[in-house]
Amino acid sequence: MNFRVFVSVVVCSWALLWPMQAAYSNVALDGKRAKSVLKEPIIHQMIVKLRKPKAFELVRPLDAERSAALSRRAGVQMTGFRAMSGDTSVLRLSVPLRLSQAREAAARLAADPEVEYAEPDVPVRSYQVLPPDLAYTQRHWHYYAPTDLFIDRALLGGGNKQVTTVGGANLPSAWSRTLGSSSIVVAVIDTGVSLTHPEVQDAVLPGYDFVSADIAPLPTNFVANDGNGRDSDPTDPGDWVTAAEKAQYPVCDDGRPEDTASSWHGTHIAATIVGRWGNGVPIGSSPPPAGTSIAGIAPQVRLLPVRALGKCGGVASDVVDAIRWAAGLPVPNAPLNRTPARIINLSLGSQSGDCSTTFRNALRDVSDRALVVAAAGNEGLPSVSAPANCPGVLAVTAHTIEGINADYANVGREIALSAPGGGAPTGRNSVIESTDIGYYTWSAVLFGPREPESFNQNGQRGPAIGGFTGTSSAAAHVAAVAALVLSIEPALSPAELRAVLVENTRPHPAGTYCAQGQAGAGLCGSGLLDAAHAVAAVSAAGRGGGGALPLAQLFALALLAFAARLRRR
Template sequence: MKIKPQHFAVTALTLCIATLAAVSTAQMAPQGKGFSTAHSSAFAGPLQTEHRFDRLIVRFKDGAVTRAGVFDFNAARSQVALLQAGTAPKLPGPPAASLAYLKSITAETHVVISGQKLNRAELFAFAKQLEQDPRVVYAEIDEIAQPLFTPNDPAYPGQQWHYQSPAVFPGGLNLPGAWDRSTGKGVVVAVIDTGVRPHVDLAANLLPGYDFVSDLAMANDGDGRDGNASDPGTWNLAGACGTGSPATRSTWHGTHVAGTIAAVTNNGTGGAGVAFGAKVLPVRVLGVCGGFGSDIAAGMRWAAGLSVPGVPDNPNKAKVLNLSLGSSGTCGQTFQDAVNALKNVGSVVVAATGNDGQIGIGQPANCAGVIAVTAHTKLGDNADYANIGAGTTLSGPGGGYGSNIAGDGAGIYSTLNTGATSPGADSYASSQGTSMAAPHVAGLAALLASVQPAITPDALRSVLISSARPHPAGTFCEKRSDCGAGLADAKAALDRLDSLAPSVAASVAQAGVQRTGATVTFNAAASAGSSGSAISSYEWSQLTGPAVRLSSTTAASTSFVAPAPGASYTFQVKVTDGLGLTAANQVSVTSNTAPVLNPIAAQTVLHGSNLSFTASATDAENNSVVFVANNLPAGSSLNPASGVFTWNAAGPAANYSFTITPSDGTFSGAPQTVSVAVTAPPPVSGGGGGSMDWLDVLALLSLATLSVYFGRRHGTPR
């Protein structure tokens, strides 16, 4: 069995040729299926930069209003100031946090500035700390909205109609709006095809692949299976592929398919790719005159990470496999076994239905479990060449003329090569066929898998079906049941995926900052999405803070003991349901140690004299410490900020005791009892062995003073 690329050939057994000649806009499409044409033109890199934020929206339980119902800006500022003082939040890394009021949205909801710009995870953790304050309803990042992502690749707005909104072109994949939510990042898509050229707008997204073409005559590269999946060309002479077969030039079919899936995008060159954040794994299975089913099945298994005898294992397992190829006949057991094996390891198979313009789809598209893709035009009509029939899953943009509504015949614009036989220069061209429709759906599958990496093949297929747009009015498939669910729609598919996914809330059992050494417990409350699929697993992981040991990473609740003072910890819980759909949430907690008062020695002071000393404390987090005194002696005072104790003219003579307690605004340290002895003046000794008390001394001093006074007044010699 030899398999051919499902490009824009008249039959599925004729190898496609990319036609570069432009077609006049005045040309009319012939009636019936099987007609095909192509356009020429040009193609291209990722985005996603790390934003930093310093604004939070905080909603308080109470509004900042006066009794007259008038908004009070000073009250709003006070709310924020009290939040800063009461919560004592610690931002990860210097400088220290300093909340400041910026503006208000409502009487209860204000915008605050955090004092330093942080990445999303750090500021999220800070917001969760603020939510621990009992006065706060919620705190969230004040997000920066942007216009919907539009690639700056020059061909995107004019020639890549197949990516646009259906409001602009009924046959568009509706990628605007979808790209803001997913670019396919983290997903590997295998292109099971003729190999892929290292095109300038593909090279950055290509992974090392493998060449499975074992027949030397078909390989056209001088050897059989090897580690080079680059396309050497598939040209052939007349009669080489059978009696009467025409001479053909190299098609560079796999390169065109790969560009649709993941051309480097937003680099100001060429055009865009559907899942430009994904990586392409080239698997060469087609050579001159096509490829054997045995090589294709082996390539499929290898791409999904399964072992193939005599071939090194693939380290980059593909979540999605695109097969823009096929032959007539029912699904062979070799193909079905391969598809079953791929499904068991979570990989999704997307295949083209064929280009014979007939009712009935070819293999491997007709294998159970495959996402079988037919093709439609710019106006949303089923293309006149595109096979439909039982087993068709949905339709992707394939270009060409419609079966009922001819349209202008515009094709699918992607990466190509100029070489007629061996490789030439990088180029771009428009082609058409179910081969072009399938990679649109494979790219969309990558967008979905990037959001939900563990999604099962059946669940992903269900999302594509349930989100497909109805076939437009007046088109060939409008009232047919054998054209699939409708037209693939990227934005609707992501919306549908969101509704099916479960949800989870994470909380800390103990509100507020926790003492270092205390056991902190987290709880996860998960709910099924609209699919109703039950939660099958929990997974806890630590995102920030000193590494700790969780009591469990797979239960709904977990706990840990905070080992480090002054640390902020953020944990994530991820739940997975029976469809492989996941949801995640984060919870944060800060540990703190109370300050320790330095020992204060017992104090002694003479009655009537002044006493002063300074209380000091150590704090592991270097927080500011305040000092609180209880039962101070009358007339004494303690400055809470400086810790300075003052007692002027201490007395009366007695023994006194009071306590001083240090506090860092979150926790109070152990109080210390301070002892102060106020003593009377010592007795003064007199003549004759007697003694004089202080009254005697005072009397003598008074007499001496009078004597001096009268002596001076009456001239008494001195």
């Protein structure tokens, strides 16, 4: 349906019926009043209670005869729709009316001696458009509108920096339209997920663990770390690596000599997308802001957890099987996925150059089933990692709280857009430093290295909040906003969904690395992710036209460098 055509038809009918109702000049008494009039709801139904209804009229829609009589009285065409509680009936208007017009029609109806009362069936929605979770005000700058002010209290307390969140994903007004639909499934192909974490457990669908038992040159079950190869449990068992393991296996060497705690990377990514609102998970650390809990971007969509990475990464063959499975395609020796994803998040990649035929084929196979969102990589290079560098994949670079490309974020011609990833800006100083909350993007993790018996050296265990910087987080923001858009307009093809996101960004801030005339011009995609613009584009204007997307894909992926820097509290 083309909504613009629809609206003009309504306006025309209305002008013919009530030409005197067009002026609103007499109500603009103050800003609030004028605003409320401009947002006058459109009414599609009328609620009517008859004084002496016939018995069948209490249980069935009003019949044609009764509907016609009421329509004549109301001066608008209505059709019986259903019987409702309270001995009343709902009628459908053949032409939608503005609320003020519907009220006049209702008043004419109420003047009918056979009608006890009549009222427009007004649209109702929740007023809760901001997460009640404490992290929203204290940490989630990455969700803010670009004109909002974030007051940064610093990680160790003290500072009170005030920063305009130019880099925010602009979610608040998107949330007033949707928090997502439970019919939309987003796959997170990653290290697995803590399935019982309170931020994600209500959203989890049956997933799968595609990490193979034997990944050369590492010992059997070393990468898997759950004691077996592929299985139906996508739980993240932890991916901690000891100093000894780093010394023994070069592939595990992250350049740091000490033991590395588990990243809980997949949980962080998943909770950025589906993190529940208002569930009051305590942060548990010192200082402990009571009731602190993170919020996700699309808390009512569902999560398909697919594990393809473990200790020291993973291999392309496992990731490719996970991609096909997530989209609902068959994979040998795995059960068919009964809840295929419409969006697949790949916060992973490798600097292995061009895409292999293996990945090209897999992405081609899923191209009309799901939008694939991928992180550009965290090597700070002017080239995009695989698989994000493949045509058709929505490649995401990252920007800071100030909306400036992050110094670690890979860029290149293949980038579709930029999203919040935190960190330090490219080519300039920032008011935000690594000791500030606003340096990181915040989501759910666990204390300590292991799941489920996860606790750290301070005895803290269970759900925690962690700050990441990286294109991983940026990709998750894009996947989640894509889920909001798809919740409103589920008929969008993957290519159309991609176009909505890419065509509704905000410009890169003038004078910064990605802006016109600067070193990164043309390498950072169309602009900064903007959830409000994207959601409004499908809410108000209907879906744009869009042809088939040539998802010719490539790929190569060997070892996955989800090089997010983790900050644990």
